[in-house]
Amino acid sequence: MPAAPVKARSRESVRSRTNRVAETLEGYARRGVFRGYGRDPAIRDGKCSFKLLWHYDREFELVFDARRNTLRFPLVLPNVPSDASMYRDLKRFIEERHSSELPEHRRIDRRKAVATPTNRRGNVSLTMRLRGGDDEYGARKLIHLVQEIFLVFLQDGSYYEYMVESFDLDPDRF
């Protein structure tokens, strides 16, 4: 069988990588981690978008960019000024998730993936840069990281009032 043209192989590779990420996310949806899950059927410029109904029943968008080797949540936390101590604490928290002092099962291995937050006008996004081609590892670690941001960082910090205000939560139901 003749080899597929380079362009076709590349498209196939993007699709199969995207499917692998999708299978990982679908697995979490089946396990009840997400209460809702949807995938944009189209892949445009190597990018595929996923919708996750997750913490506090909010919809999270996750974009996998196979060409740039990134997984990105364009909005994880709203209303966090870039000069606020909360943002500094968040950056430190994310950095600490890569620490070699953490047990392996809790650590993001820098050889495989690196997570960084970005703040644009108070909206914090989170990007996982994938290294070494293990897309499933990157997807899992990114989901773990967001879980820890919501269940550990926000709950252990002084962010109760922030959560009520920013996520429009009823304090009695929260």
Next chain:
Amino acid sequence: MKRRSKDARIASSSVDNARRNFMLKSAAGAGAVVVAAGANHRVFASALAEIPSIRIPKEIPDALNEAPKPGSFEGNGMTGAEVFAKLCKEEELAALFCCPGNYTVINAIGAAGVPSYGGRTEGAMCAAADGFSRVTGEVTATSGTEGPGFTHMIMNIASANAARTPLLVLASNMQLAGDDREQFIQTSYQQPTTTGMKKYGKRLIAPNRVHEYGAYAFRQLKSGIPGPVHLDFPAEVARARFNDPAKLTDYHSKNKYRSESRAFPSPKEVERAADMINKAERPLFIAGQGVFQRKAWDVLKEIAEKHEMAVVGTGPTRGVFPDDHRLSASLSPDALMSADLVIFVGQYCMPSPGEFRFNPDVKTIRVHPVQEDLGRNWPLDLGIVSDELVFLEALSGVLPRKKRDAWVNELAAARGAFEKQHLDVYELGLKYSRDTNAIHPAVMAKEVHDFLYKGDIDPKQTLTGSGGWTSGLYAGRWLRAFRPGQSVVCAYQYGAIGPDLAMVIGAGAAVQRGVGPQAPWKGAPVLCITSDAGAAYSLFELDTAAKFKIPVIALIYNNNSWGMWPSAATSARSMQMYLFQENLRYDVMAEGLGARGEYVHTPEQLRAALKRSYQAAAKESISSVINVQALKEFTSAKHYPPGVALNPEPGVGAFAH
């Protein structure tokens, strides 16, 4: 910040002094008609002789000392109420907490020999019955009159329902002859009112079926997952007379109308669970309410130690696994995120993923006595229908001995980090307290912790309960449970503010009598941390505690507001709905109800007040209220970081599931 007034009365140095001071102040006031005196009937200053003392009327001990006098089919026969009371006694109903109303039924239950407590409000008595049950696992009852008394219970019936308490809710309900006519007063339709907050309910309408429906009630209370059962008694049922048991339908003994048989797991399911546990690196038991209900704590500990598994106790009662055990994860929230397998056993109120601090890849086994709930909220890797005790005993037989050093070390490191985090907040709170001359909630909670667990008192001795928003969240972090039933999570799941003190008084009744797991601590004082907002719902039950000599120490965190006041901070014309008068004196109110009062606004005063109050409780069975003066701003992270934060779930301080 405003400083406390210099002339605010500081804690008195003795029980007598506290009472005498209050009497002098009361007598000096125009129109003073009531003066506090000891439950020990001491005589005070002659100048006050004309003002009667608070005292327990002779009729109360006399009635408590009377021999039971259950109804009999002989002579005048048994009333429907007496038939029902006889069944309650045979079912070992542990206690009745009520206010007068439903007279025929409560009198019959008391006469049958069921320990019966009368209090000041039906709602608080319902909470007391719930509290008694939460710390013993026993069925308790509450009762009130048809309309107002019954509806006053509603918040606490709902709390009991959320906590899966086997609570028998009783109320009278007019006469069948007057149904739908609004004859005289109090007409209401009770059963629709408790829809959604009971396991089973029935309006009894056929007098000859009173025993049959009593059996229905106890079958529901003592089988499967517990929950409130609500029976309402029209007069025709309660007052009907029976000379011949043959006139009663299904007049069987309890071994005929219900069974003690329990769901048993199949050997294959147990093997599969054991295999999953054995393959896991960091397994974690969630020991829910069912472990307490089934008194399965010994085998739980045996399994945990044999296989080095972490354990967190959950539910409305704490202590099935000791907080100070090296395998306890109650104080190791960061390690929860590392668990790769969780085994829910008897978790009656299931959280959803994201509510418990677990990682997204954790695998799940759930063991539950009824099939219908398996898979609800939380997707399963393995679901097993089984009684909790039976499952744990079966698992114990197949799990190999195993060492998990890395997991144990991770638990210890997480515990160290958690404790340091709280100590840091305490240090900050101490600074705030010194700066403001008011007590920060972290300081209050830490002082109680040190007093109960680091001093001369056996750390296992004192039963505690806590509630309120700011006070409850901070207290939850510092109160401990080292033995089954040592702590009540008063706000469990339903989140009611206010039943705390009544609930702890009910629990105190169980300790006073040494019921079930409270037996080794019979007669010990109990302690409640509540809030000024919460106190309004239960404070009058100090009278009940005094009447029955149940020694409770109540700390009322007084921040002059509802804890949710920050919700009004950014809203115009709203704050008036959230604030109280400042510097209200709950200690003085307590004195007026026959308890001791202490007013504190420094850590040193609190320490001394705790000591005096504990002595009065232990030696004289006298209750105390410690008014812990605070500031509302301590709740807000904007004013005094960290403000309040929700506690990690599961673990100490958890109250949602």
